[in-house]
Amino acid sequence: MITVNTEESPWHEGMTVRALLDEKVFTFRHIIVRVNGEYVAEEEYDRHAINDGDDVMVLHLMAGG
Amino acid sequence: MELERYLRNQNAISPQEQALLAQKRVVIIGCGGLGGYLLEQLGRLGVGFIRVVDPDLFEESNLNRQLLSSTPNLGKPKVLAAKHRMLAVNPLVEVDAIQVRMTAENASDLLAGCDLVLDALDNIPDRFILQQAAKTAQIPLAHGAVAGWQGQVCPILPGQDLLNLIYGDCQEYSGEEHETGTLAFTVGLTASLMAAISLQTLLNKGIPERKLLLLDAQKLEFTKFSLPVSSSTQWVGRD
Structure with missing residues (x-):
């Protein structure tokens, strides 16, 4: 299991940030991803592996006021 | 201070705290959606x-x-509407209306003499200017932002630079609100939480540090994140 935005979520072998975002249907154009607190740049999504037990934070980029 | 107008603030706010609030000075950067609600609530609280x-x-x-917009005041300055509104709601509150865009050059002057600054801006680059100015002035910053059904709030103490963690290296991007729109209740919810942070900060009630609260009005969910102390992001904000 991994944690995604404070909730437990299933993990599978070979999971990448991109795969997780697709599975969770994060649809905003721009999002901020942190794995175990470490920022993951968008160009790393396809190759950044998510390991069992990781804590993933996904924020939508919002700036309206 | 035993004014009847603050009777329903008691006992959430003690008479001593109410008197203290009257001595406090805040600055709201941005007088649109978030800023209008913030003015309304902070003014009614008695700042x-x-x-x-x-x-x-x-x-x-x-x-x-x-909140401050109306059909009759289309084309009028937002800050002027703010001043008129507070004169009608609570004339005990002094409103300093400044019709100018905050920049790196004028930010320190705009924050001067204030105990707290509220981020009611509508873009990311200006938020980093504001964070730097608040850091330089050594005053706390209450951050808020909205997009569609979602909003976020985060109290930021001087030097924490939490916007760097929230926005990563997306400082030049426009927010999602240009796609999702901005809804009145999301703005009201977000501003209300910012007002709560403001009250706690001004009265030294102690607020959770390094927390980002996300709200989703569609899912009826609140999610609270702990923001890490160290970060690998290369984005260090603008000076």
Whole structure:
């Protein structure tokens, strides 16, 4: 299991940030991803592996006021 | 201070705290959606001095969510509407209306003499200017932002630079609100949480540090994140 935005979520072998975002249907154009607190740049999504037990934070980029 | 207008603030706010609030000075950067609700709530709470900063005039597209906008004041300065509104709601509050865009050059002057600054801006680059100015002035910053059904709030103490963690290296991007729109209740919810943070900060009640609260009005969910102390992001904000 991994944690995604404070909730437990299933993990599978070979999971990448991109795969997780697709599975969770994060649809905003721009999002901020942190794995175990470490920022993951968008160009790393396809190759950044998510390991069992990781804590993933996904924020939508919002700036309206 | 035993004014009847603050009777229903008691006992959530003690008479001593109410008197203290009257001595406090805040500055709201941005007087649109978030800024209008913040003015309303902080003024009704009894904050003694509120500076509002915004260069804009009201447009028809503001009417869906901006509390201070109305059909008669379209084309009028937002900060002027703020001053008139607070004169009607609570004339005990001094409103300093400044019709200017905050920049790196004028930010320190705009924050001068204030105990707290409220981020009611509508873009990311200006938020980093504000964070730097608040850090330099050594005053706390209450951050808020909205997009569609979602909003976020985060208290930021001087030097924490939490916007770097929230926005990563996306400082030049526009927020999602240009796609999702901005809804009145999301703005009201977000501003209300910012007002709560403001009250706690001004009264030294202690607020959770390094926490980002996300709200999703569609899912009826609140999610609280702990923001890490160290970060690998290369984005260090603008000076």
